[in-house]
Structures are given as C-alpha cells and as structure tokens.
Amino acid sequence: MDTAVELADRSPMTRRRNNRRSAVLDAAARCFRRQGYAGTTMRDIAADAGMLPGSLYYHYPAKSALLVAVHEEGVRRIAEAVDLAVAGIADPWQRLEAALAAHMETLLGGGDYALVVLRDVPADDPDLRARLVELRDEYEERFRLLCQALPLDDRSSQYWLRMMVLGAANWSRTWYRPGGETPAAIARRFVHLLKGSTE
Amino acid sequence: MDTAVELADRSPMTRRRNNRRSAVLDAAARCFRRQGYAGTTMRDIAADAGMLPGSLYYHYPAKSALLVAVHEEGVRRIAEAVDLAVAGIADPWQRLEAALAAHMETLLGGGDYALVVLRDVPADDPDLRARLVELRDEYEERFRLLCQALPLDDRSSQYWLRMMVLGAANWSRTWYRPGGETPAAIARRFVHLLKGSTE
DNA sequence: ATATTAACCAAACAAATGTTTGTTTAACGG
DNA sequence: CCGTTAAACAAACATTTGTTTGGTTAATAT
Numbered sequence: 001m002d003t004a005v006e007l008a009d010r011s012p013m014t015r016r017r018n019n020r021r022s023a024v025l026d027a028a029a030r031c032f033r034r035q036g037y038a039g040t041t042m043r044d045i046a047a048d049a050g051m052l053p054g055s056l057y058y059h060y061p062a063k064s065a066l067l068v069a070v071h072e073e074g075v076r077r078i079a080e081a082v083d084l085a086v087a088g089i090a091d092p093w094q095r096l097e098a099a100l101a102a103h104m105e106t107l108l109g110g111g112d113y114a115l116v117v118l119r120d121v122p123a124d125d126p127d128l129r130a131r132l133v134e135l136r137d138e139y140e141e142r143f144r145l146l147c148q149a150l151p152l153d154d155r156s157s158q159y160w161l162r163m164m165v166l167g168a169a170n171w172s173r174t175w176y177r178p179g180g181e182t183p184a185a186i187a188r189r190f191v192h193l194l195k196g197s198t199e
Numbered sequence: 200m201d202t203a204v205e206l207a208d209r210s211p212m213t214r215r216r217n218n219r220r221s222a223v224l225d226a227a228a229r230c231f232r233r234q235g236y237a238g239t240t241m242r243d244i245a246a247d248a249g250m251l252p253g254s255l256y257y258h259y260p261a262k263s264a265l266l267v268a269v270h271e272e273g274v275r276r277i278a279e280a281v282d283l284a285v286a287g288i289a290d291p292w293q294r295l296e297a298a299l300a301a302h303m304e305t306l307l308g309g310g311d312y313a314l315v316v317l318r319d320v321p322a323d324d325p326d327l328r329a330r331l332v333e334l335r336d337e338y339e340e341r342f343r344l345l346c347q348a349l350p351l352d353d354r355s356s357q358y359w360l361r362m363m364v365l366g367a368a369n370w371s372r373t374w375y376r377p378g379g380e381t382p383a384a385i386a387r388r389f390v391h392l393l394k395g396s397t398e
Numbered sequence: 399a400t401a402t403t404a405a406c407c408a409a410a411c412a413a414a415t416g417t418t419t420g421t422t423t424a425a426c427g428g
Numbered sequence: 429c430c431g432t433t434a435a436a437c438a439a440a441c442a443t444t445t446g447t448t449t450g451g452t453t454a455a456t457a458t
Binding site for chain 3: 240241242252253256261262
C-alpha cells in the first residue's frame with residue numbers, strides 16, 4: 001500500500017504526473033453512463049475530456065481498460081458509502097436499511113461511476129466480462145452478510161429477500177427522477193415492505 | 200384490423216410474400232439480446248438470418264426500424280401472456296401473482312424478444328427512445344391496475360409495491376440461471392414476501 | 399543552460415460500420 | 429410461354445471506428 005507515500009509526495013514532478021488521468025476517467029464514466037460501452041466512441045470521451053482522441057492512449061492503453069477502470073472506481077465508491085453508512089449500527093434491519101439507502105443515494109445521486117456498474121457488460125469479450133462480474137460480486141457480498149444477520153426463519157428467506165431488495169433498488173435507475181422521494185426514503189419504503197412480512 | 204384477412208389468404212403469392220421477414224426479426228432479436236443495440240451489427244443480424252447484409256434492407260428500412268419492430272413484438276408477446284394468465288382469477292393477490300409469474304416466465308423462458316425490451320434504449324435518438332418507452336409504459340399499465348385492486352391502506356402503498364415487485368422481477372435477468380427455482384416459483388416468493396407485510 | 403520527460407497534438411492507419419446500387423434468381427399469374 | 433415481381437445477391441459506397449505514429453510544448457531536474 002503506497003497511498004500514504006503518494007499523498008505525502010507533493011513534489012512538483014509528482015503533481016504534474018497523472019494530472020489529467022482522472023479527468024479522462026470522469027469523461028469515460030459520463031459517456032459510458034449515457035451511451036453505454038458499445039455506444040461510446042473514443043472521440044466522444046476525448047471531446048468530453050477536452051483533448052484529441054489519440055491523447056487518451058497516453059493515459060489508458062485501450063477502450064476496454066477505461067471500462068475496467070470506471071467499474072473499479074464505481075465499485076470502490078459505492079462500497080465505501082455502504083461501509084460508512086452501516087458503521088456503528090447494531091440492529092440488523094437498521095443496518096440493511098442504512099446500507100440500501102447509501103446504495104441508492106450513490107446510484108441515483110448523479111454520480112456516473114456507480115451507474116456504469118449497473119449496465120450489462122459486453123458479451124463479446126469473456127475476459128473483460130468476467131473481470132467486471134467479479135467486481136460486482138465482490139461488492140454485493142456485503143448484502144449477503146447483511147441479510148444473513150436478519151432474524152429470519154430459514155436461509156432461503158435471506159436469499160430471496162436479498163434478491164428482491166437489490167433488484168428493486170437497482171431497477172430504480174429506470175424510473176427514478178429527482179424531485180420526488182429521496183433515495184433514502186425509497187430505501188426505507190422498500191425495507192419496511194419486506195420487514196413487515198417477517199414479523 | 201386485417202388479421203383475419205391475412206390468415207384467410209392462403210394464396211401462393213401471399214405465402215411467398217414476407218416469407219423470411221420473421222426470420223430476419225428473429226435474428227435481430229437474438230443479436231440485440233446478446234449484444235445490445237449498439238453492439239449489434241447489421242452483418243451480425245444478416246449472418247444469423249442466413250443472408251447478406253444488404254438483403255436486410257428489403258425487409259426493414261434501417262437498423263432502428265428493426266429495434267422498434269423487436270420491441271413491439273416483445274411487448275405484444277409478454278402482454279398476451281400476462282393477460283392470459285390473469286383471465287378468470289378474481290382474488291387480487293392471486294391475480295398479481297399470476298401476472299408476475301407470466302411476466303417472469305416470458306422474460307426468463309429463453310425468448311429473445313421480451314428480454315430486448317428490458318435493455319435500456321439508445322440515448323442518442325430521442326424519437327426512437329420515446330417510442331420504445333411508450334411501448335413499455337403501455338405494457339406496465341397492466342401492473343398499475345393490478346396493484347390498484349389490492350386491499351391496501353393508501354395509494355402510495357400500491358405505487359411502491361408495484362415499483363418493488365416489477366423491479367425485482369426485471370432485475371432477475373441478471374442472476375437467473377435455469378435449473379434452480381422456476382420463474383413461477385420465484386414470482387410466488389416475491390408476492391408472498393410483499394403480501395405478508397400488509398396483513 | 400541543457401537535457402529530460404509528462405502531456406498532448408496532428409495526422410494518419412486499417413478495419414468495421416450502416417446503407418445504397420445494380421443485377422440475378424425463381425416462383426407466380428395470365 | 430412470358431412478363432411480373434418477391435427476394436436475395438454481389439459489390440461497392442462514404443463514414444466512423446479503435447488505434448498508432450511521430451512531432452511539439454512546456455515544466456522539471458541536473
């Protein structure tokens with residue numbers, strides 16, 4: 001782990017290095033979210049980042065590398081939000097609700113990275129696909145643990161409750177519009193709908 | 200409505216006409232499902248249909264027309280299945296469960312058409328997008344009516360229950376694998392999870 | 399001052415893209 | 429038998445695609 005070293009290094013050379021890398025990734029995330037992977041052009045990303053198409057290859061070796069990088073950052077952000085939200089909460093149902101609220105706030109809050117994770121990955125490249133599915137599974141493991149802690153009858157109840165709540169949350173991206181209920185309020189509705197059925 | 204006329208016309212000329220049109224549409228549905236719209240090539244569709252790329256334009260004037268046609272057929276099929284499933288059932292909860300079972304069976308039963316409807320539509324063409332959203336809304340209106348008939352406290356409960364159950368069902372496409380529980384069994388699990396919370 | 403190098407530009411590349419055009423084939427109707 | 433026509437082919441079209449290459453600029457290090 002060299003994060004501390006990077007943060008400590010304030011030398012001019014390091015500050016100049018990888019300066020616009022994040023800008024490129026931001027542009028890629030924006031385009032992938034709006035148009036999908038196949039529907040996005042390297043020229044689209046370049047225009048969004050304010051540079052020429054060829055310049056992208058200084059920062060990333062290929063289009064697919066950009067997709068992987070966006071996925072990794074998206075999973076990192078939403079996982080961080082969820083971990084922070086459940087920290088310090090003991091009651092299992094409250095933990096699940098807090099996690100779901102953070103999940104939906106990150107998804108629907110306008111961030112491009114997390115939404116890219118929800119789009120289905122390209123089917124033509126098996127290696128790329130496997131890498132992206134692996135990333136998402138690693139994140140969703142948190143919800144498996146959260147549901148495991150719930151006071152339910154059997155193990156299958158945990159499973160189907162998790163499938164239901166995560167599915168409903170992820171699908172919200174198709175109908176959610178800002179101005180109505182907040183993501184956190186929607187999460188509360190969802191959890192309460194399921195919590196009532198088991199008491 | 201000239202369906203009866205078409206069905207009655209068994210003249211050789213009519214039988215020859217539009218013969219391979221459905222084969223082209225089948226190929227398009229298969230490709231769109233597997234690779235998405237932007238990820239599908241007219242050459243992919245042509246190869247799948249067993250003809251040359253240019254020949255597709257005899258049947259459909261553009262790639263986007265193929266997408267609209269697949270959407271229309273997909274909505275038609277799943278709507279037909281749902282309407283047939285709820286016919287003759289009186290109890291509101293049983294009606295919802297039957298509708299959801301038919302919805303999921305059509306989605307997960309291997310058909311290409313219905314699954315294309317779930318994929319998000321291209322964002323670059325507003326007219327095309329509006330047409331596809333209109334088609335899906337027209338279908339989902341059935342579930343609004345089904346939830347409206349449920350014996351619930353208030354109107355918002357109907358709304359959120361519908362959002363939850365449809366979202367969970369549509370998202371099942373990402374994790375469903377044949378061999379486990381049947382789509383109908385999953386639908387029953389989902390409905391029972393929600394039904395319990397309101398009694 | 400000079401050499402180095404991160405970052406980008408300018409221009410091209412081959413391949414793939416959606417679509418068009420003119421032609422052929424074969425089944426049908428008169 | 430012959431004209432018509434549904435249906436497809438063969439070949440190209442202009443454009444767009446992901447990517448490469450070689451040069452340019454300006455900040456940094458020595």
